[in-house]
Amino acid sequence: DGGITQSPKYLFRKEGQNVTLSCEQNLNHDAMYWYRQDPGQGLRLIYYSQIVNDFQKGDIAEGYSVSREKKESFPLTVTSAQKNPTAFYLCASTSGHKREQYFGPGTRLTVT
């Protein structure tokens, strides 16, 4: 089956710790995205990558970092500099600019 996988589904961390969220796709898509979803605020773009070894900041990149070493993988690190990291994180990919995005099932991160 083709698709996007995100792991884990639920993640708990203590404040001050960095945490990395996994996103893998086997759709052969060039572009990948990370969004943050908070109640009432819709989806906000954190980072996106149009091609391997290249990525751009989205609207809320502060406190986050990414890498794109392989076409299939786009991990997101939530650093201790992110002031309010508790949220639902969604990874997506698309095969081209006119194309719809495919979304993973999401990771719910809780930081206490």
Next chain:
Amino acid sequence: AQSVAQPEDQVNVAEGNPLTVKCTYSVSGNPYLFWYVQYPNRGLQFLLKYITGDNLVKGSYGFEAEFNKSQTSFHLKKPSALVSDSALYFCAVTSASGTYKYIFGTGTRLKVLA
């Protein structure tokens, strides 16, 4: 700057009645428009898109949307709502002349009452 507005936080409709979920957008250049649905604690699922061509676009599960360039709107519609349509709906836009960046609305919760 690109933006999407979904003016209604929640829409309630009786089962069997037609439903409309509103979306207006602002982009420079020609827009590419999308609707997605999200069920609790899940990722978003694609419903339909407008790229070019006919203003009335048909999508999954009986949904359709009408592109109106003069009103910069892309409202989602369904002739007869089902209880199972109850979910969170997102409108998204990207510009034909821009980057691969997509902008999402804040979402509209649809509640279909039996």
